[in-house]
Amino acid sequence: xxxxxLLTPGAIRVCNAVKSKxxxxxxxxxxxxxxxxxDEAIAIDALQERESLGPTGxxxxxxxxxxxxxxxERVRGIFIRLDRPLDYxxxxxxxxxxxxxxxxxxxxxxEHLKALALxxxxxxxxxxxxKLRQNEEPDKLFAILTEHPDSKAA
Numbered sequence: 001x002x003x004x005x006l007l008t009p010g011a012i013r014v015c016n017a018v019k020s021k022x023x024x025x026x027x028x029x030x031x032x033x034x035x036x037x038x039d040e041a042i043a044i045d046a047l048q049e050r051e052s053l054g055p056t057g058x059x060x061x062x063x064x065x066x067x068x069x070x071x072x073e074r075v076r077g078i079f080i081r082l083d084r085p086l087d088y089x090x091x092x093x094x095x096x097x098x099x100x101x102x103x104x105x106x107x108x109x110x111e112h113l114k115a116l117a118l119x120x121x122x123x124x125x126x127x128x129x130x131k132l133r134q135n136e137e138p139d140k141l142f143a144i145l146t147e148h149p150d151s152k153a154a
Contacts, residue, residue, distance in 0.1 A: 001114055003122060004146040006077035006102070011035035012138040012145075016083045021051070024086060028065065028078055028101045036076040038103055042069055047101070057090025062123045066102040066116060075104045075115040081132055081141060098123060098132055 011031055018024050029043035046067030050056065057063040078101045085095030100119045104112035122128060122145065131144045 001111070001118060002146065003077070003118065006075055006115055006119075007079060007142065007145060008035055009139055009142045011076070011078045012141050013079075014081045014083060014136045014138065014141075018080075018082055018084075018086055021086070021088060024080070024082075024088075024099065025051075025065070027080065028099070031078045031080070032076070032101075032103060035078065036072070036103070038069065038072060038076070042071070043067070043103065046103070055089040055091065057088040057092075057094075057096050058120065058123075059090055059092040059094065060124075060126075060129065061085060061094055061097045062129065063088050063090065063096040063099045064102070064116065064119060064123070065099065066104070066112070068104050068106045068108060068112065070106050072103060072105050075102060075108060075111055077102050077115070077119065079141060079145060081136070098129060 025044050025047045029040040032038040032043045033040045046069045047065050050067045056065045080099040082097045085097040088096040102115055
């Protein structure tokens with residue numbers, strides 16, 4: 001598995017003026033719908049349900065919201081770079097500006113975990129995060145994410 005298997009250029013955005021986690025989840029759901037054909041209402045509900053179990057902000061300005069939903073065939077990803085960091089309730093209490101969301105089939109099992117580990121490993125690289133924060137063009141963000149050596153699962 002590679003990040004290019006999860007992500008398409010149409011699933012990457014730079015968002016302005018996101019002021020709440022609720023708004024962020026709405027934006028993620030809209031992108032999930034347009035890029036991957038996932039129902040918006042189902043996507044929002046699934047993200048909120050997962051987030052109610054504990055925050056998916058992993059620290060250093062990165063959030064990895066994820067959810068299992070019915071009606072999709074494989075794990076799908078969405079990446080958003082926020083122009084202004086958002087208070088997300090992360091483990092380190094730092095605001096978030098890099099968000100990589102995953103949607104997995106309800107019965108994805110190990111594939112969901114592999115995808116989550118792959119995204120986490122990629123976004124733990126400070127160099128990758130710096131490059132993502134310095135670029136605003138979705139095509140460049142896609143290239144940074146998919147060309148990184150850690151963008152492939154072991």
